[in-house]
Each structure stands twice: as structure tokens, then as C-alpha cells.
Amino acid sequence: MSGTPQQSQRSPSRRRSLPTHSPQTGAEPIRHSPSRHPHTTHRSGIIRSRIRNTGEMVFIPFSNGADFLPDSSCAQFRCTRILHRAMANHDPNTYTIIFAGGGAAALSLAAQLVQSPLSHLRMLILDPDPKDRNDRTWCFWSTEPVFCESIVSHRWNHLAFVSDGTNLHLDTHPYDYRVIHSIDFYRHTHSILEASGRVHVVQASVESITDAGNEDDMATVIADGVTYRADWVFDSRWVAVAYRGTDPRCHYLQQHFLGWTIRTPDDRFTPDRATLFDLRVPQDGVFRFVYTLPFSTREAMVEYTLFSADLLAPPQYRKALETYLSDQLGITEYEILDEESCVIPMTDESFPRAAGKKIMRIGTRGGRVKASTGYAFLRIQQDSAAIVRSMIERGTPFHNRRPPRRYHTFDAMLLQILFRRGERGKEVFTALFTRNPVSRIFRFLDEVGTVRENLLLMATVPWFLFIRAWFAIRFSKRV
Ligand SMILES: Cc1cc2nc3c(=O)[nH]c(=O)nc-3n(C[C@H](O)[C@H](O)[C@H](O)COP(=O)(O)OP(=O)(O)OC[C@H]3O[C@@H](n4cnc5c(N)ncnc54)[C@H](O)[C@@H]3O)c2cc1C
CATH class of the missing domain: 1.10.260 (434 Repressor (Amino-terminal Domain))
Known part of the structure; x- marks a missing residue:
């Protein structure tokens, strides 16, 4: 976004941790508040530093996380080191944070970082996809405003559940069911990142990520033949194809669907009620349903969805949707405005968060998809918030927020x-x-x-x- 990194083919080199007052850093730490000592046990304060060559002042709130960390590795010290490393390093291909993959998880985390006290960190997002298409529609429920609340395009307070002989109209209070179109999300987060002036977005495919040799080294990322280095790498690379792991004790199902946004010539939908499940479709030994998001009386997204191990052939999804529309909703005349299809992993395999000392997996790759539902969007936002908090308080993105077993x-x-x-x-x-x-x-x-x-x-x-x-x-x- 702001500038393009230059080509560099350097191999990863061992780096020494920079002393707090190193003259080589280009930064003059003026005062550490509340204490000068980097290993202070004070729990919060502000590091004030002046960048020597620009004279610019930098203020970094910190908390040393004394509850979690021994003094020798306190977050204040790490925070200072990160600042110095970023300022000291004039290699344009060196960053504090690199995102391998620039989808929902990376954009959420990057945008939350630039809106946090860590907004000064230099970041790079690598993804071959320019993210200029509406490639998915995210729904989630919440009782509170969420990150990106301003781009929620619809919300429902009532949901329908339909099955043979059952037609439930459910009040979702205190929740509402919300939808965000991915193109709005990509534009919104990209504009936040661009405004920060701290994030580069490069269209490139990541070929390899190599972990740091030890705590003070940097991780190395190679994308389209270019070598980059960073203190932290967040890996969310994912391609939406059926995921089949190899652990015989785990289940490998897929949530797969075809969705059409259709427009009808007359009023056919009830816009104040989304249909979460309509099970009036032949099951044939596999759990299948239709999910409908009505945007107006004449426009809705209708998805034919399955939870199963194997995918169908593309014409089978289309046929099933046509049959549902005509047989269950009596809709034969409609225009297809948009089409969306997907495969989301539904598995109880545990996806490890750490792929190395300096490499953290996020998003689908980091196991953020709820195994039994395929929902991930809100979990990704919550995970991003926990990562930002952990980086500020503890100097590491590896937080210990876990649901009960x-x-x-x-x-x-x-x-x-x-x-x-x-x-x-x-x-x-x-x-x-x-x-x-x-x-x-x-x-x-x-x-x-x-x-x-x-x-x-x-x-x-x-x-x-x-x-x-x-x-x-x-x-x-x-x-
Ligand atoms: C069509 C669809 C609809 C969904 N609907 C919902 C929903 O309603 N509610 C919900 O909660 N969840 C939903 N999900 C699940 C989940 O929220 C999304 O998949 C979400 O996008 C996951 O975010 P992510 O960052 O992990 O993956 P993605 O957003 O898919 O990002 C992964 C990125 O990795 C990039 N990549 C791949 N290979 C490389 C490489 N070699 N180098 C660099 N980059 C690479 C890809 O281009 C992609 O941009 C849906 C998923 C899909 C596919």
C-alpha cells in the first residue's frame, strides 16, 4: 500500500538483540516511565523514544505482564527491542510482522493492530489474491457491536427453522444475526491499513516460511522468489478445497454449499426473518439443508448446504437449488445476481497454533473454524483481539485464551x-x-x-x- 519492497535474496542471518540504548538503533530512548530499568516489575507505563534521524517522538504504552512472565523476559523490554529493531533496520524487506495470506484472519488482525497502541509496527501482507471480489458472505450472531460493525449490511432478530411438520419462528434476543459482504470487509480493512501508512500489501504467493533459530532471530519468508524477514509471521494461507487429514481418530467432514443471490419479479421473501435451516430436502444419508438470507421481499441469498465427507459434482448443487426453489418456495422465475460456493473444513483435528517460535497460525489454518458448524468469522475477530492484547501485555502473540475442553x-x-x-x-x-x-x-x-x-x-x-x-x-x- 505505501511503497513496494525491493528485491532481496539474503539468507537469514543471526541477529543479536539490541541493547536498549544502542547508538546503532537510530533511536534515543528518552525516558522509560515509570522506571528506567527495562526489567522493572511495574505493570504498565509508556516508553517514550525519539527517532534520531527524524526527531519524531514515539509513545508506546506497555504492560510488562508480570503475572505471566519472569522479569528477565518482561514485555516492556521486548516492546523496546521490537521498536529498536524496526527503526534500526533499513532493509526494506524487513518487517516487524509479516502476514502469509491476506484473507479474513490477516486483515482482521492487521487492522486491529493498526488501531492499537502497536500501530507503529511495520507490517507486510503477502497474498496472490487482490481481494477485489465479493467472494463470500459472512454471517454471525452477537449481542454487541463488533469490529467492522459499520459494514454490517443486514441484521435479523428472527430466524426460521423449518423441517417436515415443523415451522419455528425464533426470537434471537438478545442476539441478532448479522451479515457482512466480503468485498465491503476487504475495502474497509484495506482503507484502515492504507491510512496507517505502516502496512505494505504485496500480491505474491508465499513459497516457504522458515522459523527463527532462537528467540532473538527473525523468521524468513520467501514469496515469488523474494526473501523477507520479520520478528513475527502470521500464517493464514488457505485454499478452499476439501481438507482431509490423516489422523484415523479424527473426523474429516466438509461444509460445502452452492449459494445464489436471486431476484424475483414479485414479493417472495420475508425480509425480517432469515431461514437458518430448511431441512425439507432429500437427505439420502447425508445432512443437508437450505439456508436463506432475505435482503428484501424480492431479493435473497439461497444456499444448498451439506455437512459430509464427500463433495458433490457441481451440477448436483445447481439441480438441488432449482428443485428447492420450485418445490418448496414455488419460485420458478428469478434472476441469479451472484453465486457463491465453498468448502469449509469441519474437523476435530487440533490445528497447532505455533508453527515455530516466531510463526503463529491464524484463521482457518490456526483452527479457528468451529468444527461442528463451520462458523469462523466472529471467532477470528475474537482471536485477533486476544493476539493484540497478548502482544501489548506479554510481548508475544501466543495468548492462552482457550475454551473449556x-x-x-x-x-x-x-x-x-x-x-x-x-x-x-x-x-x-x-x-x-x-x-x-x-x-x-x-x-x-x-x-x-x-x-x-x-x-x-x-x-x-x-x-x-x-x-x-x-x-x-x-x-x-x-x-
Ligand atoms: C464462501 C464462504 C462462506 C463463508 N461463510 C461464513 C459465514 O457466514 N460465517 C462464518 O463465520 N464463517 C464463514 N466462512 C468461514 C470463514 O469465516 C472464512 O473461510 C474466512 O474467510 C476464513 O478466514 P481465513 O483468513 O482463515 O481464510 P481466507 O479468508 O480464505 O484467507 C486465506 C488466504 O490465504 C491466501 N493464500 C493461499 N495460499 C497462499 C500462498 N501460498 N501465499 C499467500 N497467500 C496464500 C488466499 O489467497 C486467501 O486470501 C465462510 C467461508 C467461505 C469459503
Whole structure:
């Protein structure tokens, strides 16, 4: 965005950590508040430094995270070192942070960083995709304003759940169900990054990432033959194809769909109610449903979705959508305005966050997709906020925000049911939505419900299916 990095083919070299008052840094730390000593046990303050050649003042709030770190590795010191390294290094291909992949996760984190006290850090985003198309529609639920709230294009306070003989109109209070179009998100985050003047975006494909040899080294990234180096690398490279891991004890399902945004010549949709599930489609041993986001009485996005191990041939999705529109909604005349398709991994395999001392995986690659639903957008925003907080407070992006372990087991049990008995998915979801308030379901899926709430919810689903699934994942070596 602001300038283009130059070509450099240097191999990674070992770097010494810079002393706080090094004359080579180009920076004169004027005063450390509240203490001069970098290993102070004070928990917060401001580092004030002057960049020697420009005379510019830099203010960096810090907290040394004394609760988490020994004094010898306190975040104040790391923060100072990061500042010095960034200012000292005149190699244009050296950054504090490099993002390998520039999709939802990287853009969210970069935008949250430039809006934080770490806004001065030099960052680089590498992605071959220019992100100039509306390639996906993100939906999520929340009770509060979220990052990018200004680009939420629609929100619903009511959802429908439809199955054979069941037609539920659900009040989502205190949540609302929101939608963001990816093109709005890409434009919005790119404009935040551009305005910061600290972030370069380069259209290039990352070929390799090599970790730092030790804590004081930098990681090396090679993209389109160019070598870059950084203190931290966030890796979110992902291509939306079916993900099939190799752990025989894990489930590898895919959420796959074809969605059309259609316009009808007359009023066909109820714009104040989105349909989360319409299960009135032939299941044929696999959990399938149609999901509808009505944007007006004549315009809606309609998606034919499956949770299964194998994908369909493209004409099968199209045929299923046409049949649903005509047979269930009585819509035969419509114009297709946009088309969206996807494959999202649904797996209980744990994706490690750390790919090295200085390499952190984020987004889908970092396991942010909820295994049993395929939702990831809000989880990515929350993860970005936790990473920024951890960098400020502890000097490392590796935060320790984890949901209780039981949610992993719940996900694995549902995946086992969908994997082995896909035809029973309809029964499970119908019980879930018929017998629980939406807020309890959302809290469960957000992994924030209490044990009592979890038990209340589990008591409403066909428990024998879940017990059988639990035994299968607990005692067999293959799922
Ligand atoms: C069509 C679709 C609809 C979705 N809808 C929802 C939804 O409604 N709600 C929800 O919560 N979640 C949804 N998701 C799931 C999830 O939120 C998205 O997949 C989200 O984009 C994940 O963010 P990410 O950064 O991990 O991956 P992406 O946004 O896919 O970014 C990965 C990036 O890596 C880049 N890349 C790949 N290879 C390389 C390489 N070698 N070098 C550099 N870059 C590379 C790609 O070009 C891409 O830009 C949806 C996903 C899809 C595909």
C-alpha cells in the first residue's frame, strides 16, 4: 500500500538483540516511565523514544505482564527491542510482522493492530489474491457491536427453522444475526491499513516460511522468489478445497454449499426473518439443508448446504437449488445476481497454533473454524483481539485464551453422528431448535455456556446417539 519492497535474496542471518540504548538503533530512548530499568516489575507505563534521524517522538504504552512472565523476559523490554529493531533496520524487506495470506484472519488482525497502541509496527501482507471480489458472505450472531460493525449490511432478530411438520419462528434476543459482504470487509480493512501508512500489501504467493533459530532471530519468508524477514509471521494461507487429514481418530467432514443471490419479479421473501435451516430436502444419508438470507421481499441469498465427507459434482448443487426453489418456495422465475460456493473444513483435528517460535497460525489454518458448524468469522475477530492484547501485555502473540475442553468433545460427538449416521442429523437439529431458546444454542456454539446450560441443552437432543458417539470416539482407534 505505501511503497513496494525491493528485491532481496539474503539468507537469514543471526541477529543479536539490541541493547536498549544502542547508538546503532537510530533511536534515543528518552525516558522509560515509570522506571528506567527495562526489567522493572511495574505493570504498565509508556516508553517514550525519539527517532534520531527524524526527531519524531514515539509513545508506546506497555504492560510488562508480570503475572505471566519472569522479569528477565518482561514485555516492556521486548516492546523496546521490537521498536529498536524496526527503526534500526533499513532493509526494506524487513518487517516487524509479516502476514502469509491476506484473507479474513490477516486483515482482521492487521487492522486491529493498526488501531492499537502497536500501530507503529511495520507490517507486510503477502497474498496472490487482490481481494477485489465479493467472494463470500459472512454471517454471525452477537449481542454487541463488533469490529467492522459499520459494514454490517443486514441484521435479523428472527430466524426460521423449518423441517417436515415443523415451522419455528425464533426470537434471537438478545442476539441478532448479522451479515457482512466480503468485498465491503476487504475495502474497509484495506482503507484502515492504507491510512496507517505502516502496512505494505504485496500480491505474491508465499513459497516457504522458515522459523527463527532462537528467540532473538527473525523468521524468513520467501514469496515469488523474494526473501523477507520479520520478528513475527502470521500464517493464514488457505485454499478452499476439501481438507482431509490423516489422523484415523479424527473426523474429516466438509461444509460445502452452492449459494445464489436471486431476484424475483414479485414479493417472495420475508425480509425480517432469515431461514437458518430448511431441512425439507432429500437427505439420502447425508445432512443437508437450505439456508436463506432475505435482503428484501424480492431479493435473497439461497444456499444448498451439506455437512459430509464427500463433495458433490457441481451440477448436483445447481439441480438441488432449482428443485428447492420450485418445490418448496414455488419460485420458478428469478434472476441469479451472484453465486457463491465453498468448502469449509469441519474437523476435530487440533490445528497447532505455533508453527515455530516466531510463526503463529491464524484463521482457518490456526483452527479457528468451529468444527461442528463451520462458523469462523466472529471467532477470528475474537482471536485477533486476544493476539493484540497478548502482544501489548506479554510481548508475544501466543495468548492462552482457550475454551473449556468439553466443547471439543461435544463437537467430536456431533461430527461422529454426522459422519456415521448423517440421516440422523435432521432429528438432532430439530430437537435442538424445538426444545431450546436460540440464546442457549448460540451460547453453546460460542463455547461460553455454563456446565448447567450445556447439560440442559444436551438433555434435549437424542442422547443415546451422543452416548454411542462418545463411546466410538473414546474407545475405538478409528472414527
Ligand atoms: C464462501 C464462504 C462462506 C463463508 N461463510 C461464513 C459465514 O457466514 N460465517 C462464518 O463465520 N464463517 C464463514 N466462512 C468461514 C470463514 O469465516 C472464512 O473461510 C474466512 O474467510 C476464513 O478466514 P481465513 O483468513 O482463515 O481464510 P481466507 O479468508 O480464505 O484467507 C486465506 C488466504 O490465504 C491466501 N493464500 C493461499 N495460499 C497462499 C500462498 N501460498 N501465499 C499467500 N497467500 C496464500 C488466499 O489467497 C486467501 O486470501 C465462510 C467461508 C467461505 C469459503
